[in-house]
Amino acid sequence: MDMQTSFLDRLFEAGLLIDTGIDGLYGRSGQFEEVIAAFERLIDKVGGADGAEAMRFPPGMNRAFFEKSGYMKSFPQLAGTVHSFCGSELDHVSLLQCMEVGEDWTKGQEATDIVLTPAACYPLYPTVAKRGNLPKTGGLFDLQSYCFRHEPSKDPARQQLFRMREYVCMGTEEHVTDFRQRWMDRGVEMMKAVGLEVTIDIANDPFFGRAGKMLANNQRDQNLKFELLIPITSAANPTACMSFNYHQDAFGTKWGLNLEDGSVAHTACVGFGLERIALALFHHHGLDVKTWPANVRKALWG
Ligand code: ATP
Ligand code: ZN
Ligand code: MG
Numbered sequence: 640m641d642m643q644t645s646f647l648d649r650l651f652e653a654g655l656l657i658d659t660g661i662d663g664l665y666g667r668s669g670q671f672e673e674v675i676a677a678f679e680r681l682i683d684k685v686g687g688a689d690g691a692e693a694m695r696f697p698p699g700m701n702r703a704f705f706e707k708s709g710y711m712k713s714f715p716q717l718a719g720t721v722h723s724f725c726g727s728e729l730d731h732v733s734l735l736q737c738m739e740v741g742e743d744w745t746k747g748q749e750a751t752d753i754v755l756t757p758a759a760c761y762p763l764y765p766t767v768a769k770r771g772n773l774p775k776t777g778g779l780f781d782l783q784s785y786c787f788r789h790e791p792s793k794d795p796a797r798q799q800l801f802r803m804r805e806y807v808c809m810g811t812e813e814h815v816t817d818f819r820q821r822w823m824d825r826g827v828e829m830m831k832a833v834g835l836e837v838t839i840d841i842a843n844d845p846f847f848g849r850a851g852k853m854l855a856n857n858q859r860d861q862n863l864k865f866e867l868l869i870p871i872t873s874a875a876n877p878t879a880c881m882s883f884n885y886h887q888d889a890f891g892t893k894w895g896l897n898l899e900d901g902s903v904a905h906t907a908c909v910g911f912g913l914e915r916i917a918l919a920l921f922h923h924h925g926l927d928v929k930t931w932p933a934n935v936r937k938a939l940w941g
């Protein structure tokens with residue numbers, strides 16, 4: 640049995656994660672949720688004075704916006720779509736027959752207008768674009784959403800449905816890269832306050848296929864993505880618990896996000912992987928919150 644399996648098994652045994660029979664799809668205990676809630680309050684405290692506009696979207700988004708985002712060009716392997724039965728009574732009879740004999744009943748399911756949200760910021764860009772030009776001060780948004788990625792794994796830190804807390808900044812290049820740097824510094828400080836050792840490294844997204852290799856190299860060469868890494872299931876391959884992304888003017892151009900003077904907005908987003916942060920805390924301080932170091936408990940619960 641490898642390390643990953645055993646950490647997952649220990650989380651199941653402790654009741655912190657609840658097995659559903661699907662890798663990467665877990666229930667969470669009240670204790671696990673309390674840790675996430677406490678960490679989110681810490682995020683609120685650190686980011687609160689910035690005056691971000693909070694918005695909460697459900698974990699499904701408008702399929703037309705998803706299509707326009709280009710997600711299927713870059714990450715078709717991760718996407719999840721919502722399909723429903725849209726047939727007649729006759730179709731229903733054959734559907735039930737299909738299920739009865741154990742044949743594939745999902746073939747007749749039709750795509751709905753909803754897809755599962757792949758990252759918390761995806762529904763934001765078209766929403767903000769609809770408002771017209773951004774004010775002089777740019778835009779700053781506070782988001783949290785369940786996100787779906789089809790990447791089943793025995794690693795408890797790689798889930799298929801997980802929560803991402805994000806801040807998204809829109810403005811000039813300098814404005815949004817300053818924002819990104821500020822959150823890298825804050826991220827390191829916050830993790831230190833809860834007793835977690837971190838490293839920051841350049842990263843790339845898992846772009847699909849051979850053409851994706853070039854996109855990934857380009858992303859690295861231009862320092863567009865950084866990750867804050869914490870060892871969870873492997874010391875050699877620490878886990879990304881936060882990401883810091885600079886999109887240049889790509890999203891601004893795609894969605895028609897303009898500044899007050901009509902120029903195209905640059906955008907950046909920082910994401911906290913909430914389950915990963917909770918798992919890092921349980922991994923480093925133990926599965927029983929009551930035994931965590933006093934300074935860590937104080938940072939989380941005052
Ligand atoms: P990884 O490199 O581990 O696949 P990522 O770079 O794809 O992560 P992002 O797309 O930047 O991650 O997502 C923002 C944050 O969401 C990450 O920093 C991470 O903390 C969290 N996250 C991403 N994928 C998962 C997942 N499958 N399960 C849990 N958390 C995740
Ligand atoms: Zn984002
Ligand atoms: Mg990933």
